[in-house]
Amino acid sequence: MGAENIIFLLLFLVAFTLxxxxxxxxxRNIFLGKKVIPEGSKSARLKTMLKxxxxxxxxxxxPVAGILHILVYAGFVIINLEMLEIVIxxxxxxxxxxxxxxxxxxxxxxxxxxxxLLVLVSCLLFFIRRNLLKLSRFRKPELxxxxxxxxxxxxxxxxFLMSAFLIMNAADATLQQQQVQHYVQSGCFPVSSxxxxxxxxxxxxxxxxxxxxxxxFHIVGILVFLNYLPYSKHLHIILSFPNTYFSKLKPKxxxxxxxxxxxxxxxxxxxxxxxxxxxxxxVSQIPERFxxxxxxxxxxxxxxxxxxxxxxxxxxxxxPANNTGKKLSPRKIMMDVRDRLEEVGKAIDKNGSNYKDEKxxxxxxxxxxxxxxxxxCNACTQACPINIDPLSIIxxxxxxxxxEESKAPAEWAGMLTNIENNGAPWQFSQADRLRWSxxx
Amino acid sequence: MSLKVKTMAEMMAxxxxxxxxxxxxxxxxxxxxxxKITIAFAKILQHAQVSFAxxxxxESCTGDPAKRSGNEFLFQMQAMQNIMVLNGYEVxxxxxxxxxxxxxxxxxYPALGGNYLVLHHTEFLQQLINEGRLTIKGGVFKGKRxxxxxxxxxxxxxxxxxxxxxxxYKLDSELVEMTNCKARGFCCGAxxxxxxxxxxxxxxxxxxxxxxxxxxxxPDIISTxxxxxxxxxxxGVKMKNKxxxxxxxxIAELIAQANDL
Numbered sequence: 001m002g003a004e005n006i007i008f009l010l011l012f013l014v015a016f017t018l019x020x021x022x023x024x025x026x027x028r029n030i031f032l033g034k035k036v037i038p039e040g041s042k043s044a045r046l047k048t049m050l051k052x053x054x055x056x057x058x059x060x061x062x063p064v065a066g067i068l069h070i071l072v073y074a075g076f077v078i079i080n081l082e083m084l085e086i087v088i089x090x091x092x093x094x095x096x097x098x099x100x101x102x103x104x105x106x107x108x109x110x111x112x113x114x115x116x117l118l119v120l121v122s123c124l125l126f127f128i129r130r131n132l133l134k135l136s137r138f139r140k141p142e143l144x145x146x147x148x149x150x151x152x153x154x155x156x157x158x159x160f161l162m163s164a165f166l167i168m169n170a171a172d173a174t175l176q177q178q179q180v181q182h183y184v185q186s187g188c189f190p191v192s193s194x195x196x197x198x199x200x201x202x203x204x205x206x207x208x209x210x211x212x213x214x215x216x217f218h219i220v221g222i223l224v225f226l227n228y229l230p231y232s233k234h235l236h237i238i239l240s241f242p243n244t245y246f247s248k249l250k251p252k253x254x255x256x257x258x259x260x261x262x263x264x265x266x267x268x269x270x271x272x273x274x275x276x277x278x279x280x281x282x283v284s285q286i287p288e289r290f291x292x293x294x295x296x297x298x299x300x301x302x303x304x305x306x307x308x309x310x311x312x313x314x315x316x317x318x319x320p321a322n323n324t325g326k327k328l329s330p331r332k333i334m335m336d337v338r339d340r341l342e343e344v345g346k347a348i349d350k351n352g353s354n355y356k357d358e359k360x361x362x363x364x365x366x367x368x369x370x371x372x373x374x375x376x377c378n379a380c381t382q383a384c385p386i387n388i389d390p391l392s393i394i395x396x397x398x399x400x401x402x403x404e405e406s407k408a409p410a411e412w413a414g415m416l417t418n419i420e421n422n423g424a425p426w427q428f429s430q431a432d433r434l435r436w437s438x439x440x
Numbered sequence: 441m442s443l444k445v446k447t448m449a450e451m452m453a454x455x456x457x458x459x460x461x462x463x464x465x466x467x468x469x470x471x472x473x474x475x476k477i478t479i480a481f482a483k484i485l486q487h488a489q490v491s492f493a494x495x496x497x498x499e500s501c502t503g504d505p506a507k508r509s510g511n512e513f514l515f516q517m518q519a520m521q522n523i524m525v526l527n528g529y530e531v532x533x534x535x536x537x538x539x540x541x542x543x544x545x546x547x548x549y550p551a552l553g554g555n556y557l558v559l560h561h562t563e564f565l566q567q568l569i570n571e572g573r574l575t576i577k578g579g580v581f582k583g584k585r586x587x588x589x590x591x592x593x594x595x596x597x598x599x600x601x602x603x604x605x606x607x608x609y610k611l612d613s614e615l616v617e618m619t620n621c622k623a624r625g626f627c628c629g630a631x632x633x634x635x636x637x638x639x640x641x642x643x644x645x646x647x648x649x650x651x652x653x654x655x656x657x658x659p660d661i662i663s664t665x666x667x668x669x670x671x672x673x674x675x676g677v678k679m680k681n682k683x684x685x686x687x688x689x690x691i692a693e694l695i696a697q698a699n700d701l
Contacts (some may be wrong), residue, residue: 061624127441252596254547258512262552265516291510320627320650325643373606376508376632377592382623398510411637412509420514424466425636433464434496436475437443437482 008090008219015223022230026307029345036299040249048387049245058385062314067121075119076237079112079165086219096365098185106188113169113191120162127155137313140322142332147233147311154234161221168214169197171207175233183211207396236310240386243308246301247387248424252378255395262290291399295341298396305388306337315380315390321373328373330380330390336365337393371397381383389410443482447496448529458493460564461531463545465538466501467667473674474667480696481537481561487701488574492535498525502544509633516552519544523554537561537692539593539666540631546598560594562604562665562691569610578612580698586613587659588691589650589673590625590667604665607691611698616657626650628664628672635668651676654688662688 038045049055056073060066088097099105130138130151143151170192175183189196194209199207229235236243292298315330316322322329340361347355362371374394381389401407408416415425423430451458462485467474469530485492489700491678526534534556536542537557559567568574586608601622620626629639629646639645651673654662662673667690674688689697 040470147693250551251547251598253543253593255507257548257551258516261516264519265513268517269520290512318624320629320646321640321642323626323647324629324639324649326640328640333693342512369640372637373642374632375592375627375629375634375646377627379592379624379627382596395508395510398508399512400510402510403513408509408511409637412633415633415636416506416509416511416514419501419503419506419518423518424470425501426466426470428466428470430500431497433469433499434447434494436464436469436478437445439475440443440479 002093005091011220011223012087012090015227019226019230022227025345025349026230026235028348029341030300030303030307032296032341032344033298033300033303034296036301036302038246044249045245045247048247048249049241052247052385052387053240053244056385058387061383061385065126065312068125071115071118071122072126074439075115075162077358078115079119081108082112082165086215090127090219095182096184096186099184101156105186109169109186110190113166113189116162116165117191120159120166123137123155123158123162127152127159130155135374137317140316140329140331142315142329142335143311143313145313147335150232150234151311153228154232157221157225157228161218161225164214164218164221166192168211168218170199171214174199174202175204175207175211176289177208178204180208233310233423236308236386239304239308240310243304244387246304248381248389248392252381255376256392258290258399260290264411290401290403291401291402292393292396292398293362295337295344297400298337298361302389302393302396303337305393306334306341309334309338309388310386311335312385314383315383315388318379318383320375320377320379326370326373327367328370330394333366333370333390333393334388340365362400366397368401368407371401374398443479443486445482446493447498448493448531449496449498452529457530459491460533460535460559461526461529462492462494463502463534463536463538463541464494465536465541465606465667467671468537469499471667471671473670477528477537477667477670477690477692480690480701483696483701484565484574484692484699487699488568490573492575495525498629499689500525504540504544505636507544507548508631509636515548519549519552521556523549523552526554526556529576531556533559535558535559535561537665537667537690539591539597540668543593543597560598560600560603560665562594562607563600565692565695566603566606569607576607576695578610579698580700581611581661581694583610583648584611584613584660585616586611586661586663586694587616587618587654587657587660588621589618589628589654589662589664589669591621591664591669592625592627594665595625597608598621604663604691607695608663611694613661616659618653618657619623620653626641626653628669628676630664630668630672635671645676647672647676648679651680651689655680655682659686661694662686663694664688664692665691 056070059069085098089095129135169189172183173189173193174194176185289297295303311331313331319330347357371394376391378391381391418425418427422428442691464478468478500524501518503515506518507515528684534545539560542558542560588604588608605615627646628650664670665674670688670690677683677686677688
């Protein structure tokens with residue numbers, strides 16, 4: 001084991017330690033939310049995950065982006081098999097340790113090359129789509145600044161990583177031709193051989209430098225990228241799996257029942273209930289806040305949703321409110337939840353777990369105007385490729401606005417009074433409900 | 441002329457049990473345009489000799505707009521009172537022409553003790569046809585271009601896309617689909633209690649956008665299956681000054697017209 005290998009091992013350990021520390025923080029942040037019992041059976045949830053996350057079943061609703069994404073995704077998953085070899089080679093100073101597998105190895109390397117090229121081309125196309133074509137979902141105000149840079153940084157990084165991988169192979173193949181010691185005859189290079197001729201005439205030491213540089217660039221790039229994930233929308237490559245596993249299985253139209261309200265309503269409607277009796281234990285606890293004003297009032301699945309969102313904006317591009325110029329953007333709702341959660345997380349890191357600031361999600365991040373514009377049509381939840389549910393968050397915020405703050409817009413207040421007084425949202429008498437049958 | 445619709449109370453007094461309860465809903469009871477849908481559907485039920493009853497003055501808002509505006513208290517008060525009435529009459533099967541009532545009764549009442557088999561009227565009509573209890577006369581709408589606007593709470597909300605479309609096929613008419621149809625159907629703008637307030641500031645009304653999408657396919661008729669979509673699309677067509685060329689009808693009205701009821 002030479003110095004090179006020790007450096008590699010250290011880098012590797014540092015990268016993974018850092019990553020797991022940040023992952024633990026994200027988990028802690030998600031656990032600031034309320035505990036929630038996941039819906040349905042484990043097998044039903046697993047099926048959803050396999051279909052939607054692994055199988056990418058919702059991606060092709062937009063065919064161009066969908067197919068390009070599937071290429072990048074397949075490339076990412078399959079090329080990562082190569083990581084195992086890179087790590088072993090890095091630690092033990094071997095070179096292409098798995099090359100003993102012969103033709104199987106060769107076909108693997110060949111497929112990695114083809115995929116690397118596809119990933120590279122897809123990422124370039126994504127970059128052009130995002131920056132040069134005037135696609136409205138990439139031009140919404142919530143993407144200004146960091147989110148747009150984040151997206152471009154991811155695409156550029158992937159282009160560089162794939163380029164390094166291919167250039168490394170080209171140099172390696174040339175070194176193999178020159179029968180340089182250590183560079184075993186192995187691999188099959190259908191893509192890099194296309195430009196390997198550029199390397200003919202270079203001396204061995206230059207070639208070795210190129211090969212080593214690309215090898216290190218590739219692996220260090222991956223380790224850096226791994227540690228970039230917790231700060232980026234790119235975290236979806238990991239969290240889309242648990243996110244779909246815990247996603248809603250019930251009909252989209254169904255909103256959750258608030259148990260805390262059910263208990264109180266049952267008491268109110270119970271003719272046997274003694275209004276002067278001391279409340280039973282279940283009620284005498286500190287009353288829960290109705291709906292959500294801050295991230296602590298949302299549940300853990302909703303917070304996981306926020307960390308899983310990759311800001312593609314398919315939700316927003318389908319949202320009827322957003323499409324007609326209203327402020328509401330379901331993507332922004334998810335981004336706001338994550339931003340607020342990160343803010344709280346950082347404050348806890350600094351000041352300890354009991355720290356509370358004066359800010360809240362509703363008010364400082366999300367305005368009343370935004371949540372009031374929602375038609376609850378479920379276009380956003382339908383469009384989300386990983387089953388994120390912005391609607392459930394909007395409803396929790398509305399519940400807070402109406403039940404805690406009593407801030408219903410005037411027309412709603414009238415509608416609610418009508419329902420309460422005469423059992424219809426309009427001012428008609430309940431006794432006249434059958435009038436229609438006389439009006440024929 | 442009275443339609444002679446029986447209430448559950450009358451049914452019970454004479455010792456009868458109807459096959460199905462027709463949940464009329466607030467719009468179906470009070471909105472002038474929606475009442476025509478109610479009448480059309482009741483006539484079809486009578487024509488098909490379905491034994492049905494309504495709750496009449498014992499019916500009350502399901503609580504859908506309360507729940508969606510965020511007032512869960514009022515929703516649950518409404519729901520529990522309705523459940524007491526429904527369970528009192530031992531109701532098993534409910535049909536409604538309103539996807540909002542449908543969704544609430546079907547999906548949100550069980551958690552509060554109300555368990556019923558709930559059908560949207562398009563599903564129920566399709567069943568009647570499949571069972572041979574109802575036949576639709578073609579002819580009136582032969583060759584007419586009909587587009588179907590998917591109500592959110594019927595389509596995406598509950599995955600019902602085919603029942604209304606199969607009924608349109610039965611009319612001998614030409615079903616023309618909008619680009620945004622079925623799971624990608626664009627909201628009319630009324631859901632989530634938006635029906636009961638002005639929209640937030642924007643550059644267009646949602647119903648105008650949806651109407652424009654419908655106009656793109658040059659329909660003779662825009663059909664739907666929701667009294668609130670009906671209001672929104674009718675208003676949209678008027679705003680576009682197309683009300684003389686393009687009519688907006690509920691599927692039940694189309695069937696009632698086809699069968700000359």
